[in-house]
Amino acid sequence: xxxxxxxxxxxxxxxxxxxxxxxxxxxxxxxxxxxxxxxxxxxxxxxxxxxxxxxxxxxxxxxxxxxxxxxxxxxxxxxxxxxxxxxxxxxxxxxxxxxxxxxxxxxxxxxxxxxxxxxxxxxxxxxxxxxxxxxxxxxxxxxxxxxxxxxxxxxxxxxxxxxxxxxxxxxxxxxxxxxxxxxxxxxxxxxxxxxxxxxxxxxxxxxxxxxxxxxxxxxxxxxxxxxxxxxxxxxxxxxxxxxxxxxxxxxxxxxxxxxxxxxxxxxxxxxxxxxxxxxxxxxx
Numbered sequence: 001x002x003x004x005x006x007x008x009x010x011x012x013x014x015x016x017x018x019x020x021x022x023x024x025x026x027x028x029x030x031x032x033x034x035x036x037x038x039x040x041x042x043x044x045x046x047x048x049x050x051x052x053x054x055x056x057x058x059x060x061x062x063x064x065x066x067x068x069x070x071x072x073x074x075x076x077x078x079x080x081x082x083x084x085x086x087x088x089x090x091x092x093x094x095x096x097x098x099x100x101x102x103x104x105x106x107x108x109x110x111x112x113x114x115x116x117x118x119x120x121x122x123x124x125x126x127x128x129x130x131x132x133x134x135x136x137x138x139x140x141x142x143x144x145x146x147x148x149x150x151x152x153x154x155x156x157x158x159x160x161x162x163x164x165x166x167x168x169x170x171x172x173x174x175x176x177x178x179x180x181x182x183x184x185x186x187x188x189x190x191x192x193x194x195x196x197x198x199x200x201x202x203x204x205x206x207x208x209x210x211x212x213x214x215x216x217x218x219x220x221x222x223x224x225x226x227x228x229x230x231x232x233x234x235x236x237x238x239x240x241x242x243x244x245x246x247x248x249x250x251x252x253x254x255x256x257x258x259x260x261x262x263x264x265x266x267x268x269x270x271x272x273x274x275x276x277x278x279x280x281x282x283x284x
Contacts, residue, residue, distance in 0.1 A: 036110045037119050040127040043097055048104070057095040064100045072098055072135050079140035079174075083148060086174050086184065088254050092147035094118070094126040098135065105131035115139045118146040122155045142175040152257045161266045163217040168234060169241030170253070178238050184250050211236055244270070248277045 043049055043059050052058040052073060060069050076096070084090040099105040106112030109129040110119065116134040120126040128143040149167060150158050158167070172178040211232055216222045222233045245252065252273045259269035 034110055034119075036108050037121065037127070039108055040095065040097060040119060040129070041121075041125065043095065043108075043127075049097070052098075055096075057093070058098075059096070060098045061100060061104050063104065064098060068098075068100055068135060072130075075135060075137045075140055078137045079144055082137070082141050082174055083144045086145070086250060086253065087148055088250070090144075090148065092126070092144060092151040094128045094144075094147040094150075096128045096130065096140075098130045100132055100135070102132055105129065116143045118143050118150070120150050120155050120158070124155065126150050138175045138177045142171045145171040145174050149257065152254075153261055157260060161260050163213070163266070164219055164222040165213050165216040165233070165237040166241060166266070166270070168222065169237030172234065172238040173241060173245060178234065179242060183242055184245060213237075213240060244274055247281075248273045252277065 039046075046059075049059040049061055052060050052069060055073060055076060058072075058076065060072065064072075080090060083092070097108055099108060102112070108127075109117040109131065111117070112131075114131070115136075116128065116130045116139045118126065118128055126147050128140075128147060130139065130143070133139070134143075146167060149162065149170065153162065173184060211229075213236065216233050216237065222237075223230055248255075256266075256269050256273055259273075260266050
């Protein structure tokens with residue numbers, strides 16, 4: 001056996017002995033760690049769910065009433081239209097799963113908290129799970145916005161490049177429980193959103209202590225801690241992204257996503273778009 005053949009032989013042995021088992025173990029371990037994700041991936045074959053008529057990749061638990069299914073259909077269409085206006089177009093293709101009962105929701109959403117949640121895999125699949133309180137336009141639009149960012153950047157870039165405060169803050173811009181529609185649909189630069197609105201349709205926040213964006217970059221930092229901490233994290237994220245959005249406008253959202261997708265850093269692109277827009281405004 002010559003030197004080249006010997007080298008190829010040992011390389012093949014190394015790949016078969018170490019790399020191939022690792023490639024198999026990683027996704028298997030990922031699914032064992034998150035059984036909810038495995039259930040989402042098997043949703044098409046689940047006897048507990050039915051496909052929503054006229055809506056591909058939308059599954060409704062059999063416990064849902066006809067009225068709930070009809071409402072979901074209407075709310076989903078409205079939320080998708082809102083997303084398309086916000087982003088300029090819609091590229092997200094997540095599978096949506098609706099669980100009107102909490103026990104079912106906990107089987108498909110990691111943690112089982114909140115009105116809805118988003119799940120994604122390193123190999124590109126994504127799922128949006130709606131709980132008992134998730135069958136409304138704002139929750140669906142919020143989760144669709146997460147999926148839109150995921151679809152444009154992929155799992156790895158979203159996890160590695162995008163701080164959680166921006167991902168959540170951006171989703172709050174289409175979630176009118178937190179932000180007013182005229183923030184971007186019909187912008188009025190003289191008005192500021194009131195994140196402490198006491199309306200029943202708005203979430204109430206406690207008085208904010210000192211909490212920096214740099215302490216809200218990871219999932220653990222953002223969602224760890226008490227309910228009050230999480231609500232404050234949402235408020236700070238919404239304040240930051242709404243201020244940025246008011247400067248760069250709607251066009252800044254897909255522009256930022258494109259820049260990160262092309263390999264530019266998030267922070268650099270985020271600040272560059274804002275500075276560029278401010279400079280243009282001064283020249284007018």
